Amino acid sequence: MGEIPTNSKSIFVLITFLFITIGFTWLYIDFSSTIKDEPVEETIELKYSKKGLYLYPRYEILVSNSDRPSTVSKEQFESIEAGDTISGYMKTEDTFVTEKDIQFEKLLGIPILIALYLVVFIFGAGLLKNTTFIKNKLSYKNIVQKIFMTSLLTLLGLYLLTGLILIALITTNIFHKINPWNQTEVTATVLGGDYNETRSQRGASYTTYELFLHFQDQEGNDYITKKAVTSTTYNKYDLGESIPLIYRNNNADDTFIATKSANEIWPAFLNLYTFFIGFYLVSVFAMIRGWRKKKKRQQEKDTALHNTI
Numbered sequence: 001m002g003e004i005p006t007n008s009k010s011i012f013v014l015i016t017f018l019f020i021t022i023g024f025t026w027l028y029i030d031f032s033s034t035i036k037d038e039p040v041e042e043t044i045e046l047k048y049s050k051k052g053l054y055l056y057p058r059y060e061i062l063v064s065n066s067d068r069p070s071t072v073s074k075e076q077f078e079s080i081e082a083g084d085t086i087s088g089y090m091k092t093e094d095t096f097v098t099e100k101d102i103q104f105e106k107l108l109g110i111p112i113l114i115a116l117y118l119v120v121f122i123f124g125a126g127l128l129k130n131t132t133f134i135k136n137k138l139s140y141k142n143i144v145q146k147i148f149m150t151s152l153l154t155l156l157g158l159y160l161l162t163g164l165i166l167i168a169l170i171t172t173n174i175f176h177k178i179n180p181w182n183q184t185e186v187t188a189t190v191l192g193g194d195y196n197e198t199r200s201q202r203g204a205s206y207t208t209y210e211l212f213l214h215f216q217d218q219e220g221n222d223y224i225t226k227k228a229v230t231s232t233t234y235n236k237y238d239l240g241e242s243i244p245l246i247y248r249n250n251n252a253d254d255t256f257i258a259t260k261s262a263n264e265i266w267p268a269f270l271n272l273y274t275f276f277i278g279f280y281l282v283s284v285f286a287m288i289r290g291w292r293k294k295k296k297r298q299q300e301k302d303t304a305l306h307n308t309i
Helices: 008-034 074-079 099-128 138-178 231-236 272-308
Strands: 039-051 058-063 085-092 095-097 183-199 205-216 222-229 242-248 251-257
Touching: 008 099, 039 251, 058 074, 058 085, 085 099, 099 138, 138 251, 138 272, 183 222, 205 231, 205 242, 222 231, 222 251
Parallel strands: 039 222
Antiparallel strands: 039 058, 039 085, 085 095, 183 205, 183 242, 205 222, 242 251
């Protein structure tokens, strides 16, 4: 990484990240300390598994007095039925959250906080080591350099680890998708559909599609799943129609649409997930290529110095 110049632009970036970090830290602390202020018990109206295009199944419930679904563990999901009551907390006036929801939001916030603090340390140390005072003090310069490199390598490690975990989850899902020895195909019934359009300030939009499906396994057990699908599949089936569905023999909640044409498949490769994965792989390749070039230049410099001596 090149030197961070000591100028107004770099100082502005540092101050911006500092305020963002302080603000996010305050939000995280406030969330952790107040989220359980309103404990309640609500009646479960519906339970279902939720299966995306790439990741493992999750388990959600809809309760009275809440406009949004809440997540539960697999163990909870298997032990509750519609009509039962479940303990949780009111996040807002019309949003019920469970312990699982709280744990997930906290877990999501920790790496974000770590990344923000690392960025502040990197910019702060990068600016400090270019000041005249630090340059003239070798001991201080070494300390600042160590802070800078440790923060940079930690941030890089966090980035690589996050990407590898996501790739591992997607790869596992693909393996289950193409593994016919652990699959059973059934006919599911479309109970309804849902789509969510996210539009950016520049007018671009991204839409996700999901179908509520009911099916029975070979033992006659009933299942309801909210399955992410491509736009082609979503528009192909109407309410009450039958749709071919595959489930894993050792986990009936892990479902896949039995697609019959390429038109139902290729849109799955044109979305935010694949964009992020593509960007991640390209960025890792660029980092490896840059590291190899830097190492080669260093070797050439060492060789030239050795020949001169």
